[in-house]
Amino acid sequence: MIKNNINFSKYYKNFNLISGILIFISICLLFFKGLNFGIDFKGGTLIELRANDNQINVSALRNAFSNMNLGDVAVKKFGKESDFLIKFEKKENNKNLIQDIKKNLTKTLGNGYEFRRVENVGPKVSAELLNSGLIAIVVALGAMLFYIWIRFEWQFSIGAIVALFHDVILTMGVFSLFSIEVNLSIVAAILTIVGYSMNDTVVIFDRVRENLKKHIDIKIFELTNISINETLSRTIITSATTLLALLSIFIFGGEILRGFSLAMILGVVFGTYSSIYIANPILVYLRVSYKTVVKEDS
């Protein structure tokens, strides 16, 4: 008797089609709309400002900054009503930039404000950060591929890696669609997603492998379904507890962690879905059977 008996494999093709379309849309978004890189990767200056004076609002700040010759200045609310985030890419190299801005602001808006955070990233550093971020992601994917390749057979590696790419691309697609800022912490989130997605896939694969040896007569199509069902409670509970923790960060963890936790939440959702609907169908398409596992074992 198996407690859960949902016919997952019946919908493999349908969901693969949907995933295919979503990935296509995501790639188009990434290609044509691109990502909203923060100053970490684009270079420039970021100021988090808190107003103690309710005369100071987005339009007042925008006006004040537009007179300072800083090029395109983006001003937006940041969490609380009185908190603002100001970003610009400055070209010139002015060592007293921040002091000059403060002087100017005080002249136009009075001194009912404070700078809570100032970040300034030069073009050379931002290029390096972007580069090392990309390297980190590529190395992580490579390391996962390697790990699963020594743990399982090649068909499993392909299944897991395709699922990983699926999760990362869709997460980035969502970031592109809603123009959510991509900064250093998003790289950390993506790496964690890679780890999580892998972890989820591996648990099901582990069961598929065990079942391949146990039920020699059952076809892989049916076998993946059995394995997904057997591990389903675990998949759901772990996703649930992880999501509870992440939601808690998202809601209560403050503005700085919001993008990071959002990326992780998306990653966990996509990761859970892909372990079932991407990784497993690939085993079916690659005609994994009892022989695949036993041959490699001996």
Added chain:
Amino acid sequence: MLHFSKTRIIIITLLSFFFIFFTLSNFIKFDDNLINKKINLGLDLQGGSYLLLEIDNNPVIIKELQNKATLLKNYLKEKKIIISNLKISEEKFIKFKANLNDVEKINNLLQDKNETINPYYERFKSHQYEVSILENNFELKLSKYGLVYLKNSSLDQAIEIIRRRVDEIGTNEPNILKRGNDRIVVELPGLDDPMRIKNLLGKTANLTFRFVSKNVEETFGTEKLEFEDGSEIVNVSKRIIISGENLIDAQPRMDSEVNETVVTFSLDRVGAKRFGKATTTGIGKSLAIVLDGKIISAPVIQEAITTGSGQISGGFTFQSATDLALLLRSGALPAPMNIIEERTVGPGLGEDSIKSGLLALLIGFVLVIFFMIFKYKIFGLIANTALILNLFFLIGVLTLFEATLTLPGIAGIILTVGMAVDANVLIFERIKEEKLIEKNQVIAFDSGYNKSKTAVLDANITTLIAAVILFFLGSGPIKGFSVTLGVGIFTTLFSVYFIARLLTSLYLMKNKQKENLI
């Protein structure tokens, strides 16, 4: 799998207390340094400034090439070899022409491992300069390691000077580190306005005293320099009378005669001698005091100064005089430094981040705990006990190593809370399955633990891989995230396989006769 010997139980209990103790030591003050350990708060939590400085090595390289060219000329002269057309081109080559019959001789000298003119680094198996010859034209270029060596030594000098400057300002526990071979990281906890320090670190502080030339036109031995306030441009001799290196002290002082803040300085023996001689012979001339290519002031010499001390005036405020004195005391940087990255967090934001981080941790924790009790009842309690101890272990380990906790680090702890129950869930679910096959509960529990082992390990290793890569390739606060995530995996495995398993085993032995334990 479920059996625990007495010694094992004792060891587990002792270890638990050990880590709980270190977790609590964050909140208690001990006099003993050995046990008084605390987690360091990252700059994003306690507020402070992070500055990344990059040294502009071009002037250092040019200076090295000029020195080498002069050395080479004299060295070859000593060996009775005449060369011509000695010049530095494209800021990276030393070029010269030699007589055709000297070519081999010169080349042999330059390739000789025992000669000092082109030193050989045994460690790198490389000379300082690479030599290429086209007929009788020589071209010398710094080799890869020659360049590394040069950059490293200028960085070593720079870091020393930077440290002195930061120490003089007296900030709280600054952290100054080399990064790569041309960068320096300066971390200044608690500093929310780095303006002054940025000004001080951004200055090379190259001080020279030189005569103002009588000729208005620029000649070979003079150069035109601007006053710092931009008021005037004068022609100044290139010959240096004394430089910052000759200074042994500099202090700001109020000169009551002219009612102005000045910087007084005292010179070392060599400097005093030279300064004395110059002021004796140069009465009536203007002496320009030049800092980083700008003239601070150019007073007319009224009388000979042989005491080896003097003062610089230049319309200073007390603050600017203090800063100039500080720069002069700490010495000149070997090359200009640029601030290429700056991150400053005010103390208010840091406090808010700690508050929201802890709130998120608490709520995430409570949610997970309720969820587990709801789902597994008594075994949920066991998993939760393991989870709570896991948190103590994690913070205990971080304290023991005095790790730095950042905001993403707190996020890593919360994430660990969410993912840590996974191992217990895997085990419990497997036990449930085993019970369908095996009627004997003890055997079912045992094989549940056994059969879930590979899945638990796999699941944790994948996360660990991500954490390790992040640790090595991530930067700044993100490193803090990878540390908590990575350490969290080990503490999780410990709490699951020792704490939770021990509790499960104790509970099972007491309630063997009951049906459907899980």
